[in-house]
Amino acid sequence: MDPLSGVLKSVRLEGAVYLNAEFTAPWCFRGRYGPAGVRDRLAGAEHIVFFHFLIAGRCKVKLADTGEALDLAAGDLVMFPQDDRHMMGSDLHYAPMELQADTSMDPDATPPQDFVQIRHGGGGEPTRFVCGYLACNRNMCRPLFEALPRLLRIPLGDGPASALVRELLQAGVRESVAARPGAESTLAKLAELLFVEALRRYAADLPPDGRGWLAGLRDVHIGRALALLHEHPARPWTVDGLAHEVAMSRSALAERFGELVGESPMQYLTRWRLALAARSLRSGDEAIVRVAERSGYESESAFSRAFKREFGLPPAAWRKAGVQ
Numbered sequence: 001m002d003p004l005s006g007v008l009k010s011v012r013l014e015g016a017v018y019l020n021a022e023f024t025a026p027w028c029f030r031g032r033y034g035p036a037g038v039r040d041r042l043a044g045a046e047h048i049v050f051f052h053f054l055i056a057g058r059c060k061v062k063l064a065d066t067g068e069a070l071d072l073a074a075g076d077l078v079m080f081p082q083d084d085r086h087m088m089g090s091d092l093h094y095a096p097m098e099l100q101a102d103t104s105m106d107p108d109a110t111p112p113q114d115f116v117q118i119r120h121g122g123g124g125e126p127t128r129f130v131c132g133y134l135a136c137n138r139n140m141c142r143p144l145f146e147a148l149p150r151l152l153r154i155p156l157g158d159g160p161a162s163a164l165v166r167e168l169l170q171a172g173v174r175e176s177v178a179a180r181p182g183a184e185s186t187l188a189k190l191a192e193l194l195f196v197e198a199l200r201r202y203a204a205d206l207p208p209d210g211r212g213w214l215a216g217l218r219d220v221h222i223g224r225a226l227a228l229l230h231e232h233p234a235r236p237w238t239v240d241g242l243a244h245e246v247a248m249s250r251s252a253l254a255e256r257f258g259e260l261v262g263e264s265p266m267q268y269l270t271r272w273r274l275a276l277a278a279r280s281l282r283s284g285d286e287a288i289v290r291v292a293e294r295s296g297y298e299s300e301s302a303f304s305r306a307f308k309r310e311f312g313l314p315p316a317a318w319r320k321a322g323v324q
Contacts, residue, residue, distance in 0.1 A: 016191035018132040018172030023059075024121030028089030030064060030096040031131075032080075047138035047145075048083040049195070050131075053169055057127030061088045063151055075162045076155050077198055081148040083133070090127065117177070130169040132176070134191045139275040139311075143261075143268075144199075147213035154201045168194055216260040221246045225257060229269050233276055234294050239265055270296075274310045277303075281319040288315045 023029075031050065052061075054076050061078055062069040064085040069092055072078060080086055087096055097120060118131075156162040172190045175183045203214045216222040224246045229237065242265055243253040257265050273295040280291050292303030292315075304314045311318055 016132060016134045016172060016176075016187040018130055018169055018176045018187070018190075019117045020128075020173050021118035021131050022121075022126055022128045023090070023119075024126045025090040025124030026094050027121035027127075028087060028092055028094040028096040029120070030085060030087050030098055032064075032083060032085040047136050047141060049134045049136065050080040050083050050086075051077065051134070051194075052088065052129050052131045053077045053165060055128045055130065055166065057125060057129075059088055059090055059127050060092050061086060061151070061153075062092060063087075070151070070153055072153070073155075075157045076153060077165060079152040079154070079198060080150065081145045081152060082150050084150050086151065090121075090125070130173060132169075132172065134195065137279060139278050142271075142275065143213045147215075148202070152198070152202060154198050156201070165194060165197060211260055211262070213261055216257070219256070219260060221248050221253070222257055222260050225253065225265060226261075226268075229265070229272060233269065233273050234296070236296070237266070237269055270306070271310065274307055277307065277315070278311060278318060281315055288319075291315065 052072075054072050054074050056074050058071065058073045060069045061072055063080075064087055070078075072088075089096065156165055168190050172187055172194075175186050175190070199214070203218055206215055206218065210218075213226075216226055225242055228242065228245055239254055240250050243250045246253065248256070254264060257268075261268060263271075277291050277295045280286060280294075281288070288303075289300045292300045295303060297303035297306065307318070308314045313321065
């Protein structure tokens, strides 16, 4: 298994909603959802990734708290990994509307042929795109999102990759509108395909001297080390053992891992194990002492102290907060 696949296997997206939109010049909107805004569609969402894929036309986009705008054209995918408030429009100086999608369609009704759910603008040049949001576990995605910019533009153009994304998104729109049995699972899988394609493109375009988690994945040795830690988190790893597995010396692995990822291999493993423990506590009723053992702790008290340092609550309180 390649390193990126090995890591993303653990970073599971939990749901998605897709919407078709058409805006005509002049237009401008300000968008952001946040977990509270999607509870009716994605129950239990902890973190939201907002995205837009331009099907036709062109526009500008920027984060609401910065002055730098990017030009977007058909075939561009833009994502907001931190669900930052952002603005898009033919003219960003135009008074923005707050993006509100009409998602109240009767699931038994026949949807409109073009599936356009949002229409707005002054009647001029049209811009069409699919927009939506993906939900994921915040703690599981932490290393990934810390490595991504707040505004991520990926030009897919009009080639095969763009056609693939277009088909995935249109399938997502149909599933979101129809709300048929099994739609939740289908949308989550479509979201994973979309997200992986975006990450592939972004990682491939990183500069050779780039730093961060994705740069670490791209490195032959560090990528293998990250994949091993994610695939076998319960193994009693040591830096020596990990270095042997990836054919590096202990000192070279420690230096290169810290240089790219920003922390030592054992610090990274500890935080990953605690993220897995947090997910287990929220999703099941396994005894805390068993979760502690699988997380590499010999005592429940030591696990509780480490868990509280990472998440601000002891394990029992964390579990209780998730089921209220």
